[in-house]
Amino acid sequence: MKKLLLPLACLCAISVHAATINGEIDVDELPSAKRSSNRYQRGAAEQPAAPPESMAVVYLLGDFPQAMWDNVPKTSELIQRGLQFEVSVMPVTKGAMVVFPNEDETFHNVFSYSPEKSFDLGRYRKGEEPGTVVFEEPGEIAVFCEIHRHMRSTILVLDTPVFTTAGTDGTFALENVPAGEYELVVWYGPGKTSHQQISVPADQETLTVQPAAPGE
Numbered sequence: 001m002k003k004l005l006l007p008l009a010c011l012c013a014i015s016v017h018a019a020t021i022n023g024e025i026d027v028d029e030l031p032s033a034k035r036s037s038n039r040y041q042r043g044a045a046e047q048p049a050a051p052p053e054s055m056a057v058v059y060l061l062g063d064f065p066q067a068m069w070d071n072v073p074k075t076s077e078l079i080q081r082g083l084q085f086e087v088s089v090m091p092v093t094k095g096a097m098v099v100f101p102n103e104d105e106t107f108h109n110v111f112s113y114s115p116e117k118s119f120d121l122g123r124y125r126k127g128e129e130p131g132t133v134v135f136e137e138p139g140e141i142a143v144f145c146e147i148h149r150h151m152r153s154t155i156l157v158l159d160t161p162v163f164t165t166a167g168t169d170g171t172f173a174l175e176n177v178p179a180g181e182y183e184l185v186v187w188y189g190p191g192k193t194s195h196q197q198i199s200v201p202a203d204q205e206t207l208t209v210q211p212a213a214p215g216e
């Protein structure tokens with residue numbers, strides 16, 4: 001009987017000893033989103049919606065069981081609506097496919113020149129088949145629209161299954177983190193991150209961390 005239980009020991013440890021990591025990032029470090037909408041051409045027939053709020057992404061680097069990699073979403077959507085990308089940043093795990101639906105009556109043409117993944121989806125509008133891209137390499141993928149120069153977003157391709165987007169108040173929670181040693185990374189905006197080592201003890205259900213300032 002004891003032998004039969006052994007293969008499950010690892011999975012049991014994850015569910016029993018997984019912790020939630022709470023924290024709050026400094027929202028004053030987030031870039032202002034206001035600047036981009038001012039660039040929209042005057043007299044244009046359609047005015048863009050407010051740009052998406054700047055958001056921080058929080059993630060852990062370390063060793064994770066295969067089951068955690070297997071459980072991350074394989075597909076995400078970055079919607080274009082109101083002549084804006086719906087979010088300022090979208091974190092995905094490497095290998096994920098991103099679909100780019102256009103919910104506007106007008107055409108968009110999403111593209112990126114980022115070295116980890118460059119692409120050009122061509123023009124399509126609401127109701128047409130959206131373009132898709134699979135992101136295999138971790139990196140910070142700057143995404144634009146060829147037609148509307150104010151439109152911008154970032155796809156953050158991560159080498160980890162453990163990540164979250166902080167709320168607009170800066171708070172975040174990383175859930176189901178197995179005990180272990182990790183690097184906690186906060187992404188505040190393009191090229192702006194903080195890094196720190198954290199330790200998740202096996203006997204703790206919640207852990208509160210104070211994220212380092214960007215550049216550390």
Ligand SMILES: [Cu+2]
Binds near residue numbers: 151
């Ligand atoms: Cu566009």
